[in-house]
Every structure is written in C-alpha cells, then in structure tokens.
Amino acid sequence: MDSNFQAVLQKAAGQQPLSKEDIVTLLKAKPGNQQRELFALADKVRQQHHGNVVHLRGIIEFSNYCRNDCHYCGLRRSNRNISRYRMTVQQVIEASRRAIELGYNTIVLQSGEDPWYDVNTLCRMIAEIKKIKNVAITLSIGERSKEEYQQLYRAGADRFLLKHETADRQLFSSLRPGTSFERRLQCLQWLRESGYQLGSGNMVGLPGQTLDSLAEDILLLKKLDVEMAGIGPFIPHPQTPLAGQPAGDLQLALKTLAVARIMLPLCHLPATTAAGTMHSEGRQMALNCGANVIMPNVTPLKYRRLYQIYPNKAGVTDDPQQSLQKIVGIIHQVGREVAAGRGDSPKPVFQKGY
C-alpha cells in the first residue's frame, strides 16, 4: 500500500494523468508522512502557477430566498425558521461600492435560487457596479436559462459559480429533490459556451458519499476544465433533514483540495469559509495545501447572520472592514501577500489586460 502511494504521488508530481483508482489512493493518504507529502506537492504546484499571492473576492449575499429544497442547506424553502431578506439593487450597489473602496477587485453576487430578481434587474445591478469600477463580477445565483446566462454575460458578468455539489447522481437526486444532475451539467455547459470563467465544486463528507465518488468529483472538475472550484467540508444545519448527521472530515476535505490543485494547476481554489468554521486555522491549512483564494464576506452586517447555508459560519459578526483585516492577517500568517488586480484565470484566453 505504501509503495503504491509513493508510485501514485510520483505520477502526480510528473503531471501524468491520474485514474479514479489513483485519486482514491491519494485521498487515502495517512496522517503523518503521506499526508505531509501530498500537501507539500499541492503547495509546490500552487507556488509554481500562482506565486506567493492570495486573491480576495468580496462576497455579497443579496437574497436568502430559494425555490429549492436541498437537504443540506439552511436556506431551503421548507425552512420556516429563518427570516428571509432581499437586498434592493441600490443596497447591492452600495455594498459593492464599499467593497471597492476597501480595495476589492472582484465582487461575488450570491443568492439562493431566487427568480424574484429577473434578468433585467440583475443586468442593471451588474452594469451599475461596473460603472463604479471595472471589477470582476462573479455570479452565484443558481440555474437559469441559456439566454439569461448570455444576457448576464453581455451585461458585464465575468465569472459564474455553479457547484455541482456531488458527482454521485444518486446522492445528488436524494439531496436535491426537484433538480437533476443532467440539468446541472447542462447549465455548466451553457455557462462555458457563454464565455464565463467557470466555477464549480463539491462538498466533502456528505452522508453516503464514498472516496470513489469524491474521485469522480475531481475528475468532473478536470473534465469541465473549470477556472475555479470550491471544495469544502459538509457541515450539517440543525434546521434541515441532515441535522444530526456527522460533519465532513476536515482532513479529507483538505486532501481533496490538494489532489484538485495537483490535477488542475491553473484553477483558482478558495480556502473555504466552511474550513474556517470547522477549525480556527482551517483556512490557513487550506492555503498550505493548494488554495490561493479567500472570499471575505462584505454583506451588510444586518443580513449576514440570515445567510446560513450551514450554522456558526466563521466571521458572521464581523463588518466588512473587520472581515478584511482578519483575512489579511491569515494571509500574512502563512507568509503570503494579498494579490493586486482582478485575479482572472491565468489561462491566456482570459487575460484581457485589465
């Protein structure tokens, strides 16, 4: 087993293609030497392709309404125990202005799947933010039609995050009633065709998830050739059907992140807030095994605690300035610097000289 691990690690170090079995071998890295070697390789690949900087993306959670009922998510429509909010276009613009003043060059607009914001409203929001500064705008608003994705791109949106959540079709269907894996893939394809820098990702440690299915997650990200991937541990929310299930294993989430970094060297990989929620040093750990992005929350404080996909989210009581200070502290702690510029994908096709 140990010699097999070393052989696969050598393959990975040589950037040779890894099979599903190879990925599972890496995900089984034992605590101690094996894990250290896996993380060191991921860190080396990150350093080679992204250097000593960490990109910041300011995230505005503008609506916690959602038409879906995902079993793992506190925003699910059946959860009657949260107060719902929608920020107005003006409030989103003001929050963006504040983030831009703080120095952010990417604004992530995230919400539940909330059709209340029609495509024209979203286009107006994007255009108004772009008037303040040509920051990169990332949308994370769920499934829409191909025409809407195209319209939003033409309005100025640069990137789109649509996590596939799990590549295990059966698990996907059981955890996301009323939605389908095929439709998810279709949306990802439409986003790719529309010209976005594409982001996807998955949770680690979902009940019933296997190492095989985590390997499938990484292979899917590779096949989609995503520009960004969010990979974080599952954290059960008490007001969902998965309350009482064990949380995902942070070490396994870090190993998944490390393998993703090795297999997708150019991809932007965030140190997730979920990792920071599970362990006070979770984001530092992620930055040391492949992550090169952090997404501080710049949502106005009064809405912040209402956007709880999972409970006790790190930084929920910090205002945008405090969030930024903390994150910069984390970045310096691991010997890195905050990146200047928008942090577009390093792929030549997305280097437009902003």
Ligand code: SF4
């Ligand atoms: S995971 Fe996304 S789509 Fe599912 S309920 Fe939560 S916000 Fe809605």
